[in-house]
Amino acid sequence: MDIQVPKPIIDTAAGDPWRGFKGDHWKTRIAMRDFIRLNYAEYRGDAGFLAPPTEKTRRQWSVVTELLKKERLNGGVLDVSTEVGSRITAHAPGFISREDEVIVGLQTDAPLRRAIFPNGGMRMVEQSLEEYGFPPVPEKITEIFRHYRKSHNEGVFDVYDPEILACRRSGVITGLPDAYGRGRIIGDYRRVALYGVDWLVAERQRQKAETDGAEFTDFIIRQREELSEQVKALLELKALANAYGFDISAPAQTALEAVQWLYFGYLAAAKEANGAATSVGRITTFLDIYIQRDLDEGRITEAEAQEMIDHLIIKFRIIRYMRTRDFDALYSGDPTWVTLTLAGMSSDGPSLVSKTCFRVLQTLYNIGLSPEPNLTILWSVRLPAGFKAFASKVAIDTSAVQFENDDVMLPQRVGGIPLGDDYAIACCVSAMRVGKQMQFFGARANLAKALLYAINGGVDELSGVKVVEGFEPITSEYLEYEEVMPRFEAVLDWLAAVYVRALNAIHYMHDKYAPERLMMALHDRDILRTMAMGIAGLSITADSLSAIKHARVRVIRNEAGVAVDFAIEGKYPAYGNNDDSVDSIAVSLTEGFMKRLHQHRFYRDAVPTQSVLTITSNVVYGKKTGATPCGRAAGKPFSPGANPTNGRDENGWIAAGFSVAKIPYEAAQDGISWTASSTPGSLGKTPDERIANMANCIDGFCDATGFHINVNVLNRDTLLDAMKRPEEYPQLTIRVSGYAVNFIRLTREQQLDVISRTFHETC
Amino acid sequence: MDGPGVRFVLFMNGCQMRCQYCHNPDTWKLKSGQKKTVAETVADIGKYARFLKYVGGLTISGGEPLMQPEFVGTVMRRVKQEFGLHIALDTNGAFAGTVPDDWFDPVDLVLLDIKQIDPVRHRELTATELQPVLDAAQRLARLGKPLWIRYVLVPGWTDGFDDVERLADFVATLSTVERVEVLPFHNMAAYKWEAMAGGRYQLADTPAPTPEMEQRVRQQFFKRGLQVV
Numbered sequence: 001m002d003i004q005v006p007k008p009i010i011d012t013a014a015g016d017p018w019r020g021f022k023g024d025h026w027k028t029r030i031a032m033r034d035f036i037r038l039n040y041a042e043y044r045g046d047a048g049f050l051a052p053p054t055e056k057t058r059r060q061w062s063v064v065t066e067l068l069k070k071e072r073l074n075g076g077v078l079d080v081s082t083e084v085g086s087r088i089t090a091h092a093p094g095f096i097s098r099e100d101e102v103i104v105g106l107q108t109d110a111p112l113r114r115a116i117f118p119n120g121g122m123r124m125v126e127q128s129l130e131e132y133g134f135p136p137v138p139e140k141i142t143e144i145f146r147h148y149r150k151s152h153n154e155g156v157f158d159v160y161d162p163e164i165l166a167c168r169r170s171g172v173i174t175g176l177p178d179a180y181g182r183g184r185i186i187g188d189y190r191r192v193a194l195y196g197v198d199w200l201v202a203e204r205q206r207q208k209a210e211t212d213g214a215e216f217t218d219f220i221i222r223q224r225e226e227l228s229e230q231v232k233a234l235l236e237l238k239a240l241a242n243a244y245g246f247d248i249s250a251p252a253q254t255a256l257e258a259v260q261w262l263y264f265g266y267l268a269a270a271k272e273a274n275g276a277a278t279s280v281g282r283i284t285t286f287l288d289i290y291i292q293r294d295l296d297e298g299r300i301t302e303a304e305a306q307e308m309i310d311h312l313i314i315k316f317r318i319i320r321y322m323r324t325r326d327f328d329a330l331y332s333g334d335p336t337w338v339t340l341t342l343a344g345m346s347s348d349g350p351s352l353v354s355k356t357c358f359r360v361l362q363t364l365y366n367i368g369l370s371p372e373p374n375l376t377i378l379w380s381v382r383l384p385a386g387f388k389a390f391a392s393k394v395a396i397d398t399s400a401v402q403f404e405n406d407d408v409m410l411p412q413r414v415g416g417i418p419l420g421d422d423y424a425i426a427c428c429v430s431a432m433r434v435g436k437q438m439q440f441f442g443a444r445a446n447l448a449k450a451l452l453y454a455i456n457g458g459v460d461e462l463s464g465v466k467v468v469e470g471f472e473p474i475t476s477e478y479l480e481y482e483e484v485m486p487r488f489e490a491v492l493d494w495l496a497a498v499y500v501r502a503l504n505a506i507h508y509m510h511d512k513y514a515p516e517r518l519m520m521a522l523h524d525r526d527i528l529r530t531m532a533m534g535i536a537g538l539s540i541t542a543d544s545l546s547a548i549k550h551a552r553v554r555v556i557r558n559e560a561g562v563a564v565d566f567a568i569e570g571k572y573p574a575y576g577n578n579d580d581s582v583d584s585i586a587v588s589l590t591e592g593f594m595k596r597l598h599q600h601r602f603y604r605d606a607v608p609t610q611s612v613l614t615i616t617s618n619v620v621y622g623k624k625t626g627a628t629p630c631g632r633a634a635g636k637p638f639s640p641g642a643n644p645t646n647g648r649d650e651n652g653w654i655a656a657g658f659s660v661a662k663i664p665y666e667a668a669q670d671g672i673s674w675t676a677s678s679t680p681g682s683l684g685k686t687p688d689e690r691i692a693n694m695a696n697c698i699d700g701f702c703d704a705t706g707f708h709i710n711v712n713v714l715n716r717d718t719l720l721d722a723m724k725r726p727e728e729y730p731q732l733t734i735r736v737s738g739y740a741v742n743f744i745r746l747t748r749e750q751q752l753d754v755i756s757r758t759f760h761e762t763c
Numbered sequence: 764m765d766g767p768g769v770r771f772v773l774f775m776n777g778c779q780m781r782c783q784y785c786h787n788p789d790t791w792k793l794k795s796g797q798k799k800t801v802a803e804t805v806a807d808i809g810k811y812a813r814f815l816k817y818v819g820g821l822t823i824s825g826g827e828p829l830m831q832p833e834f835v836g837t838v839m840r841r842v843k844q845e846f847g848l849h850i851a852l853d854t855n856g857a858f859a860g861t862v863p864d865d866w867f868d869p870v871d872l873v874l875l876d877i878k879q880i881d882p883v884r885h886r887e888l889t890a891t892e893l894q895p896v897l898d899a900a901q902r903l904a905r906l907g908k909p910l911w912i913r914y915v916l917v918p919g920w921t922d923g924f925d926d927v928e929r930l931a932d933f934v935a936t937l938s939t940v941e942r943v944e945v946l947p948f949h950n951m952a953a954y955k956w957e958a959m960a961g962g963r964y965q966l967a968d969t970p971a972p973t974p975e976m977e978q979r980v981r982q983q984f985f986k987r988g989l990q991v992v
Contacts, residue, residue: 381817578810654769654814685992693769693818700769700817 017196017251020293030203030524032190032286032435033422039289042350046386047358047393051306053366057314060100061367064314067096067112069730072745076334077132078112080322085141086115088236088268088518093244096314103260103311104244105267107320114322117274118145119514120181121153128324153179155509164502166467170460171624172450173499174536175330175443175617178506180323181514183275183337184426184532187522188435189265190286193258196250197238200521204231207525223525230521237268237518254299255290259308262287263315265522270319273516276327276441277337277427278319280373281434284342288354306359306366313363316340316373330617332750333741337374341424343387344378344406351380352421353387361394361401369398369733371740376425378406381699392694396683399712400733400740404429405702408665415528415607428613428738429671429708430532437528438520439670440507440606444534444614445499447492447541447589448638449625454488455479455555455563461626462634464560468494473561479629481549488545489592496596503531504603511604531606532670535593536614536621537638538663539575539645542586543630547572550581553629564634565627574630576644578655583662586642591667611670612642612663615737616746619753637753640737641673641708646757653678654697661706668707673738675710677759683713710735719743719755766851766872766911768819771811773804773838775823777830780855781890782878784917784948784966788955790826801834805841812846820849820871829858836866843869856899857891864906872941873903874911879921880930888920897933904937912940916972916980917948927983935987942990945981947972 018027023038025031053061071078084090086107094106094113108115116125116137122145129136136142145151156178160168167173177183191200208227211220241248241264252258262283270278287309294300316338328334342357360375377391395401409419409431423433432439452461457473459466471491474483547553551570555563573582590612597608614621622637632645639645642660649656653676660674683690694711701709712735722729726744734743734754743751765772776796778785790796799807808821815821821842828835835852842848852867853874867873877896879885885893903910912934916922934940949971950964957964972980981991 654811658810658814696768696818700814703817704814 015253017253021289030191030195030435032188032194033420035194036286036289036352036422037346040285040352040354041288041292042384043353043355043358044384044386047362047390049302049355050358050362051303053310054303054307056100056102057307057310057366060097060311060314063097064111064318065730071112075132076745077114077134077322079110080114080116080129080132080134081108082116082129082135082137085118086271086274088233088271089239089243090115090271101311102256102308103263103315105240105263105315107267107271111318112320114320115271116322117181117514119151120274121151121179122146123153124179124324125322128322131325132322150513152509152514155513156506159505159509161501163468163498164505166465167495167498168502170449170463170465170467171621172446172453172467172495173443173502174446174621174624176502176506177276177441177443177510178502180276180327181274182441182507182510183273183277184279184430184441185273185275185438185516185519186279186281186424186426186432186434187265187269187519189262189269189281189522190283191435191522192237192248192265193252193261193286193290196248196252196261197234198249199251201231201234204234204521226515226520227525229515229517233268233272233517234521237264240264240268240271252290255287255294255305256300256308258287258290259312263312265518267315269516269519269522272518274321274514275516276331277339279337279339279424279426280316282341282344282422282424284340284356284360285352285354288356291356306362309356309359310363310366313360313373314367317370319372328747329620330615332616332747333371333736333745335739335741336372337427337739338372339374339376339425339427339739341376341378343383343391345380345382345410345421347410347421351383351387353384357387358390361390364394364398364400369400369731371400371733371742374428374739375401377401377403378409379403379698379702380406381703388695388699389691392691392698395711396680396690396694396713398733399714399735402708402710402735402738402740403698404671404708405706407702408705408707412665412669414530414609414669417528428615429611429673431669431671432530433528435523437530438523439530439532439609440503440603442499442503442506442531442533444536444611444617445495445593446536446621446625447593448537448544448621448628450491450495451484451488451541451544452563452626452628454484454491458491459562461562461564462624464562474555475561477554479548479553479555481545484545484548492593492596496593497600499533500531500597500600500602503533507531507603529604529606530609530670531602532609532611533597534611534613534670535590536618537625538586538589538612538642539639539648540628540630540632541589542575542582543572543645543648544628545585546574546582547630566629566631568629568631574645574648576649576656576659577651578658583659586659587662587664590663594667609669610667611672612668613671613673613738614638614640615739616640616741616750618737619750639757640675643673643675657701657706657709658704661701661704663707665705665707671738672707673710674706674708675712675735675737675757677712677714677757679715679759680713708738710738714759716755716759719751723748723751765822765824765853766819766874767849769815770819770822770851771808771815772822772824773808775825775828775831775835778825778827778855779830779857779891780827780878783888783920784915786955787826789958793830801837801841804838805845808842808848809846812848815848816846820851822851822853822874824853827855827858828852829854829861832858832862832866836862839869854899856896858895859899859902860895867903867906867908870908872909872911874913875900875903876913876915877930877934878915879926880933881926884920884926900933900937904939908939910937910940911942911944912937913944913946915946915948916977917966918970918972918976920969922972922976922980924983927980931984931987931989934984934989940989942992943984944992945977945984947977
């Protein structure tokens with residue numbers, strides 16, 4: 001790498017990096033939670049202290065705004081660096097506007113210029129370049145991957161069996177991370193700031209030395225290789241920082257350094273791994289300790305504190321990956337899930353709300369709306385009132401934050417260990433203890449299609465292909481619950497087995513060919529791994545079973561005898577109306593699938609979990625699924641996540657939320673997603689009333705053990721207008737399923753789906 | 764607003780008034796609704812009780828709740844006892860004289876509609892007498908019940924300057940009034956009237972009040988030290 005070393009742009013002569021910090025335990029070993037708990041200051045006040053953007057922030061953001069516009073007009077991708085595969089040190093330093101950036105570092109040598117990641121698979125690299133109209137990669141690189149180096153994607157397809165391929169083709173299992181990076185791993189980037197890289201390197205070397213002379217079993221060999229690779233990644237991280245003029249060997253001495261060190265850690269991870277979700281973790285209250293110390297020392301003003309947060313957030317907003325159109329169909333709007341987790345309670349008393357939680361929310365006012373980073377507020381009924389009010393105000397004003405229930409998660413045991421008070425959310429709703437737990441992301445199985453396989457004896461309702469042997473079709477004119485259920489359960493047994501096989505193969509190969517070395521270097525050596533499975537189509541499957549049970553469902557078959565449509569006689573209770581007679585079906589579907597997963601063995605002894613989360617792939621799932629017995633037409637989108645079917649939640653959003661809250665988190669520890677859209681008027685007459693009602697509603701929903709609320713406070717007309725005149729709404733942000741998107745970057749299909757969702761005009 | 768915060772609204776069927784501007788004429792008839800027992804009703808509310816404690820409470824509306832005093836009284840007592848919810852009663856007050864004082868014990872707030880202060884125009888507008896409404900207002904104030912007085916502003920029917928002056932004077936004498944709501948008339952219920960056999964909607968062509976008119980009426984209450992929303 002050819003690196004010109006610029007002059008350091010900040011003064012690093014602040015002295016002892018740990019001056020004034022309390023505690024001893026964290027000084028002898030990596031113990032982030034201990035450090036934070038002993039040194040942070042809970043903030044119980046209101047938002048009155050917050051500062052507006054500085055001139056530097058305004059100028060820098062206007063440069064970014066222009067670039068974002070160019071990116072959009074250029075078909076979604078501004079530029080791609082095809083000359084080199086992405087690595088931590090692959091690119092020379094890049095800047096947005098050098099004089100105005102207090103935090104530096106880009107994924108490549110220019111903002112919004114995307115990198116390529118051949119380790120995942122050359123086919124996807126080539127496909128994405130072609131689809132977005134960029135020239136192919138140089139022959140040199142293709143040659144390496146043709147002859148000398150295998151990719152993750154190739155490895156996976158070497159071991160897939162015919163059933164997995166058939167399920168993948170038919171869409172009964174969709175979205176598997178075999179053609180894109182798995183993501184959802186959160187490095188503990190705070191460690192870079194608190195300890196400096198040399199400490200982390202030394203720790204890994206010490207850990208490797210522990211097994212010198214030990215019996216070299218598979219386990220030990222793998223561990224030693226991984227530790228070695230992690231040391232290399234850490235040294236590359238230092239080189240990356242060095243290229244930007246910083247020596248991050250030692251701990252950060254000031255707030256600005258802490259933000260910069262932490263960001264370098266994140267940036268290096270983002271340069272190395274092509275993860276679908278590259279989440280940042282729980283960083284605000286950690287950074288607040290440094291900011292507060294600098295404020296107390298008179299080193300910075302509130303305006304400067306806000307400035308460094310604004311600039312950090314600008315960096316998170318422009319994280320980009322080169323994706324294929326297939327990926328965009330699954331997860332639309334070009335998301336990166338730079339999920340940033342805020343607030344929450346400590347496990348032994350006060351909340352973890354700090355002024356920097358406010359500062360991060362303030363960025364939505366200072367530099368306008370944005371879907372990224374995916375601001376995720378851990379809500380507890382015990383959070384300070386000042387924060388509740390500000391968070392509610394932000395939700396109402398921006399529709400750009402989501403809420404997840406800390407009271408449910410904090411005590412929850414995953415793999416026998418409580419999540420505690422230092423977990424963060426990866427992607428949308430996946431909780432993991434930072435630096436101590438990672439997950440193997442696993443997309444989702446389509447329950448609705450599985451039900452159709454039970455009815456059609458394993459024949460796919462759209463293609464007519466027999467996907468699975470050994471099942472007989474139902475031939476009666478009307479569906480009987482007692483006949484359908486045992487067949488459905490048998491199909492689910494089969495589906496779970498295929499699904500687990502696929503995921504074990506994917507993650508084995510991902511570890512082997514596309515390891516996230518730096519992210520894992522920022523974890524403990526010994527961690528808990530979860531295998532994060534998922535289900536899609538919960539609401540329509542529950543509704544279908546309810547229809548079969550409570551109404552009469554007549555089967556309409558084509559010439560080949562395949563059920564292609566259903567006629568419903570009578571009425572049935574639909575999921576989403578707080579009616580136990582159907583909500584209990586949704587609960588038992590969720591619990592039932594989890595039980596099935598538990599019967600299998602998982603790669604690296606991972607603990608299985610599942611999510612009820614579709615992200616935006618509810619549209620693709622719908623497309624790939626024939627008509628369902630609930631009355632949904634073939635090809636129509638599923639509802640997102642655990643949401644009730646659009647338009648069937650007739651009793652208002654409170655009843656809908658109560659139905660969703662019945663899905664037990666214990667059976668879906670990778671999260672249960674609920675997106676609610678309401679109109680501003682429904683929340684109250686005055687802004688103050690709306691804020692109070694919003695905060696109280698989240699309290700009430702959390703108290704009812706609801707897990708997640710993605711709130712949109714919008715009028716449908718605004719969205720319709722934005723479809724007509726996108727140029728007028730460059731920053732319009734809406735929450736979809738677990739993340740936010742820039743509305744005008746959704747496909748037309750996705751836009752229509754969002755608009756068709758129930759907008760509750762009354763409670 | 765149906766009371767503070769988010770409310771579970773229990774709509775009681777049946778109303779003795781026939782207000783020209785009623786936006787729920789479909790609830791006039793006592794027997795046109797769904798039949799529910801006290802136990803079913805309390806159980807329905809119970810499903811949301813914890814939530815409602817955070818966000819607001821129960822509002823009993825209509826129709827006119829006092830058309831079914833026994834049912835409503837029992838539901839309110841049980842909801843208060845079993846869940847401790849905040850209870851608001853949305854009434855026109857005309858039948859308040861039929862229940863004893865302790866019937867109001869579980870009520871935390873009364874949303875009292877006063878349609879017109881002029882007895883003649885009141886009769887024209889609602890086909891009922893004014894005096895029982897005024898009696899109810901004074902009695903509820905005596906019982907210490909917080910009151911939200913609601914006044915629907917209908918051009919040509921309730922916007923007279925002198926009428927509003929007299930009403931504001933009266934309201935100012937009630938010691939427990941927390942706020943006055945001036946609700947601008949809208950004719951969005953026209954379709955409901957058309958759907959009803961024999962429903963003659965005389966206000967189909969009545970415009971919504973102008974902002975100036977609303978402002979003037981609010982001022983009239985405001986001048987007497989009342990909180991107006």
